[in-house]
Amino acid sequence: MFESRRPGGEFGSADLPVRPALQHELNPDGSLSVHPPRRCPRRHPVPDSGTFSWIVALGLHSLICHRCRDEGHADYQWALIDPAYEQVDAEEAEGAGLELVAVPPDEAAGPGRIELHLDGHAVGVATLAVCPEDRLGVLEHVQVDDEIRRRGYGQVLALAAFSRLDWYTDDGPPWMRGDRRAQALRAVQRGVGYSWTTTLIEDTPQARGFAERLPLPKVGEPRYCRHMLTAAARLTS
Numbered sequence: 502m503f504e505s506r507r508p509g510g511e512f513g514s515a516d517l518p519v520r521p522a523l524q525h526e527l528n529p530d531g532s533l534s535v536h537p538p539r540r541c542p543r544r545h546p547v548p549d550s551g552t553f554s555w556i557v558a559l560g561l562h563s564l565i566c567h568r569c570r571d572e573g574h575a576d577y578q579w580a581l582i583d584p585a586y587e588q589v590d591a592e593e594a595e596g597a598g599l600e601l602v603a604v605p606p607d608e609a610a611g612p613g614r615i616e617l618h619l620d621g622h623a624v625g626v627a628t629l630a631v632c633p634e635d636r637l638g639v640l641e642h643v644q645v646d647d648e649i650r651r652r653g654y655g656q657v658l659a660l661a662a663f664s665r666l667d668w669y670t671d672d673g674p675p676w677m678r679g680d681r682r683a684q685a686l687r688a689v690q691r692g693v694g695y696s697w698t699t700t701l702i703e704d705t706p707q708a709r710g711f712a713e714r715l716p717l718p719k720v721g722e723p724r725y726c727r728h729m730l731t732a733a734a735r736l737t738s
């Protein structure tokens with residue numbers, strides 16, 4: 502499921518790891534709250550010792566953990582993304598920095614994908630199928646270019662997929678209306694209780710490490726519903 506892919510060009514020097522540790526919350530009055538992480542990956546409390554800044558090359562906020570830096574860890578700084586909220590569709594993409602670009606399916610339960618763009622170039626992709634009727638999701642594939650491994654991009658793509666619930670509804674496309682991002686957050690709220698499975702994981706240390714970090718009880722046994730199978734069959738016939 503997790504595969505390497507040859508890069509198609511140069512992507513600039515946005516070298517920071519990206520952590521999916523930012524969370525936007527939709528309040529009942531329609532306003533948004535933003536929740537930064539409370540701790541760094543080494544469990545240092547962030548409000549006491551962290552510093553936010555803006556990484557122009559990625560178009561994302563970043564966080565510096567002063568304790569990690571004082572202790573001499575090279576990864577004391579990382580970028581933050583909310584994989585559920587910070588998604589755009591192809592027309593909205595700015596072609597700058599790091600962007601999650603969602604490409605919805607043509608029909609309910611059909612295969613869709615989320616691409617990760619760096620300065621307008623696709624450097625990774627997750628493919629998935631979601632059925633709102635059966636409340637099932639299958640993460641089929643996560644690919645990240647070889648050149649930009651170990652930055653957390655695969656994890657960001659997987660979590661973006663897990664947040665992508667009823668992106669095709671009986672209301673018909675477009676898959677989100679009004680404030681698309683607020684709609685996405687509503688979808689996440691509605692999506693509590695969806696069951697996610699994945700296709701088979703490659704037997705490589707890298708792929709296994711990726712799978713172990715997924716927030717799923719187990720991986721490698723996809724559960725497709727009849728709607729997904731019908732939609733997939735229509736595509737290939």
Ligand SMILES: [Zn+2]
Nearest residue numbers: 541545566569
């Ligand atoms: Zn730290």
Ligand SMILES: [Zn+2]
Nearest residue numbers: 632635726728
């Ligand atoms: Zn179904």
